[in-house]
Amino acid sequence: MKAIGIVGFKKSGKTTLALKIARALTNKNYRVAVIKHSSQSVCKEESDTNRFLKEVEKVALMTPNSAEILFNSKQGLKKIISLLSADFLVIEGFKSLKHFPKIICLREESEKELLSDGLELFSAGMDVSLKEKKVIDFLITDENVLKTMIEEIEQKSFLLPDENCGKCGYGDCYGLARAIVKGQETKESCSYLHDFFSLKVNGKEVSLNQFMSKLYQSLIYGMLAPLKDIDPLEESEIEIKVNLSGYNKK
Numbered sequence: 671m672k673a674i675g676i677v678g679f680k681k682s683g684k685t686t687l688a689l690k691i692a693r694a695l696t697n698k699n700y701r702v703a704v705i706k707h708s709s710q711s712v713c714k715e716e717s718d719t720n721r722f723l724k725e726v727e728k729v730a731l732m733t734p735n736s737a738e739i740l741f742n743s744k745q746g747l748k749k750i751i752s753l754l755s756a757d758f759l760v761i762e763g764f765k766s767l768k769h770f771p772k773i774i775c776l777r778e779e780s781e782k783e784l785l786s787d788g789l790e791l792f793s794a795g796m797d798v799s800l801k802e803k804k805v806i807d808f809l810i811t812d813e814n815v816l817k818t819m820i821e822e823i824e825q826k827s828f829l830l831p832d833e834n835c836g837k838c839g840y841g842d843c844y845g846l847a848r849a850i851v852k853g854q855e856t857k858e859s860c861s862y863l864h865d866f867f868s869l870k871v872n873g874k875e876v877s878l879n880q881f882m883s884k885l886y887q888s889l890i891y892g893m894l895a896p897l898k899d900i901d902p903l904e905e906s907e908i909e910i911k912v913n914l915s916g917y918n919k920k
């Protein structure tokens with residue numbers, strides 16, 4: 671899964687840009703998920719949903735056209751990401767998080783310093799004069815630049831696990847993330863990701879979220895542990911060939 675963050679202050683155009691990016695990636699047949707930071711609760715105090723949430727940890731709400739799962743307590747981004755399965759994650763807000771690259775949306779030049787943390791791929795804004803003064807790279811309302819922005823996002827976005835284990839030699843995920851944005855490293859330098867699980871089908875890497883990686887890891891361990899002469903706790907590369915042509919999906 672790849673991620674791109676969109677940060678900026680209020681009325682900087684970040685939701686407009688996030689929508690454009692999510693739509694453009696979806697139109698390119700990627701599975702896209704959006705995480706949006708909000709200071710307001712999604713359900714009203716007097717609603718039935720809120721009454722249930724006062725009694726239990728989670729409530730699933732289903733309507734004919736959509737569904738949502740609500741938690742009764744604060745959840746970390748890592749947990750929420752583990753529930754999503756997508757090729758691209760568009761994350762709006764969360765300025766303080768530093769394990770994925772970002773687009774900074776500016777209302778004025780002075781905000782650049784406040785929002786820059788070495789993870790920005792480029793800057794964007796709604797103000798034509800900022801573009802004319804070359805303060806921002808892209809004007810959000812300019813439809814002609816969307817293709818270029820999407821190409822940058824496809825090539826340069828990534829998501830590190832936010833485990834901050836230090837195994838990559840950078841001390842924390844922020845260190846490696848900055849080096850990736852500078853073009854000095856790639857995501858492959860994250861040892862934690864390699865420690866986990868990767869799946870290739872016919873040579874093509876399959877994008878898995880952390881929940882699925884852990885699930886596959888446990889399944890493989892469960893299959894191998896009872897076998898003689900195999901220590902599944904050693905780092906292993908396992909080749910599985912399976913013919914699914916006779917498999918009945920029903």
Ligand code: SF4
Nearest residue numbers: 835836838843860861
């Ligand atoms: S190895 Fe991966 S998880 Fe550990 S600090 Fe480096 S980037 Fe983060």
